[in-house]
Amino acid sequence: MSGEGPIKITDTSEIAVCTCMQSNHWPFCDATHHTTGGDGPEIVQLDKNKTYYLCGCFRTKNRPFCDRSHEKIKKSNP
Ligand code: FES
Numbered sequence: 001m002s003g004e005g006p007i008k009i010t011d012t013s014e015i016a017v018c019t020c021m022q023s024n025h026w027p028f029c030d031a032t033h034h035t036t037g038g039d040g041p042e043i044v045q046l047d048k049n050k051t052y053y054l055c056g057c058f059r060t061k062n063r064p065f066c067d068r069s070h071e072k073i074k075k076s077n078p
Contacts, residue, residue: 006053006066013048016041017064
């Protein structure tokens with residue numbers, strides 16, 4: 001999934017964010033940590049009336065949110 005752009009979410013008040021980096025549905029926890037070990041998810045509260053963009057490239061410095069770091073990847077890998 002590395003190198004992909006942001007994931008838009010709306011109408012959501014809470015997300016479980018993967019912290020073990022093993023999820024097949026990153027950035028969302030899919031309970032893989034139960035079999036692989038590692039920490040459980042971080043629960044993040046959101047405003048249901050807002051739109052958010054979650055990082056899909058693993059490079060954000062504001063996890064789980066996109067900080068536009070993916071744009072630097074695209075520019076360096078045309
Ligand atoms: S998708 Fe990772 S910083 Fe934008």
